[in-house]
Amino acid sequence: MATTIISAGLDRPKTNARTALDRYGTVARPELAYTAEVAEATAPVYEKVKHLIPEFEWPALAPTVHAINELKKERNAVILAHNYMTPEIYHGIADIVGDSLQLAKEATRADADVIVQCGVHFMAETSKILNPDKTVLIPDMNAGCSLAESITAADVRGLREKYPGVPIVTYVNTSADVKAECDICCTSSNAVQVVESLGAPRVLLIPDQFLAANVARQTDVEVLTWAGACEVHERFTAEELREYRDIEPGVKIIAHPECPPEVVEEADFAGSTAGMIDWVKVNRPEKVMLVTECSMADNIASETPGVDYVRPCNLCPHMKRITLSKVLDALVEMKDEVIVDPEISARARVAVERMINLKS
Numbered sequence: 001m002a003t004t005i006i007s008a009g010l011d012r013p014k015t016n017a018r019t020a021l022d023r024y025g026t027v028a029r030p031e032l033a034y035t036a037e038v039a040e041a042t043a044p045v046y047e048k049v050k051h052l053i054p055e056f057e058w059p060a061l062a063p064t065v066h067a068i069n070e071l072k073k074e075r076n077a078v079i080l081a082h083n084y085m086t087p088e089i090y091h092g093i094a095d096i097v098g099d100s101l102q103l104a105k106e107a108t109r110a111d112a113d114v115i116v117q118c119g120v121h122f123m124a125e126t127s128k129i130l131n132p133d134k135t136v137l138i139p140d141m142n143a144g145c146s147l148a149e150s151i152t153a154a155d156v157r158g159l160r161e162k163y164p165g166v167p168i169v170t171y172v173n174t175s176a177d178v179k180a181e182c183d184i185c186c187t188s189s190n191a192v193q194v195v196e197s198l199g200a201p202r203v204l205l206i207p208d209q210f211l212a213a214n215v216a217r218q219t220d221v222e223v224l225t226w227a228g229a230c231e232v233h234e235r236f237t238a239e240e241l242r243e244y245r246d247i248e249p250g251v252k253i254i255a256h257p258e259c260p261p262e263v264v265e266e267a268d269f270a271g272s273t274a275g276m277i278d279w280v281k282v283n284r285p286e287k288v289m290l291v292t293e294c295s296m297a298d299n300i301a302s303e304t305p306g307v308d309y310v311r312p313c314n315l316c317p318h319m320k321r322i323t324l325s326k327v328l329d330a331l332v333e334m335k336d337e338v339i340v341d342p343e344i345s346a347r348a349r350v351a352v353e354r355m356i357n358l359k360s
């Protein structure tokens with residue numbers, strides 16, 4: 001089925017940066033020295049990132065990795081990190097890693113008092129929606145997302161008026177305000193299943209026009225969408241992929257469904273970041289190219305020895321706002337706290353939980 005694309009808007013994050021520090025109290029800022037104790041404690045981490053981080057650089061990173069891991073205990077905090085985080089975050093300090101769906105599910109199981117979300121703002125909001133009684137921190141409140149910023153709650157209300165009775169599925173990459181206006185959430189790993197679960201002949205799948213187009217190719221449901229796009233994935237082209245095939249004979253190409261449909265068509269497999277990781281682990285190609293954000297290949301290389309990664313590099317500037325030193329600041333200063341209006345949160349939770357509770 002073809003997709004119909006509609007138009008655009010903007011919602012901004014909400015914050016209450018000082019409250020958490022008042023509630024949890026101050027802690028001393030750790031000394032950041034590369035001592036023998038730090039070297040020993042961080043040696044297993046370095047083993048996982050040594051193919052990416054030269055030995056002479058490790059003494060500059062290790063003290064912060066160690067300090068964060070100690071502070072997590074003191075603050076009773078858990079760190080959720082998206083697959084696009086840098087390797088020192090992904091391997092060094094994260095308790096849970098994964099794609100948006102995995103992180104959303106894990107957020108519901110977190111028994112720590114504090115969640116530090118190493119990812120972008122909508123992910124931290126999703127964790128807060130699912131854990132309204134916990135403190136959720138994001139190390140950089142300006143870590144946004146081109147998809148989340150492409151649509152507002154008012155835009156969704158406009159769609160309801162324009163398409164009465166058509167169910168609205170929102171990609172998880174949206175603000176809480178937008179989720180609160182929608183019937184159900186989806187991620188790139190379950191979008192087809194979510195769309196078909198509604199039993200409707202026509203569905204609005206917002207705001208990613210490319211995800212919607214890729215879903216439409218796999219279902220008989222008519223998919224209407226919005227003019228949003230991921231600024232990282234929309235830049236890949238089918239021609240670029242064909243050039244890589246010429247330069248790297250035998251390379252397997254796997255793409256994220258936020259890429260344009262012609263890119264997905266050119267790939268050997270398409271799936272969410274978690275789906276891509278599973279595909280590489282199961283198929284063990286000699287050479288593979290992940291058509292997604294750069295850090296993915298870095299992060300999974302140590303888990304897939306023998307696989308050669310061809311690295312087309314499109315960085316997500318929002319994800320890269322999250323750094324080790326900002327995570328340390330977040331835990332020392334208990335900032336920036338993510339606040340979601342309780343009424344919005346309760347409505348958004350219905351949409352997120354509907355997705356989580358879908359039988360796979």
Ligand code: SF4
Nearest residue numbers: 145146230231232316
């Ligand atoms: S990679 Fe794309 S979808 Fe993910 S946070 Fe960055 S801009 Fe948003």
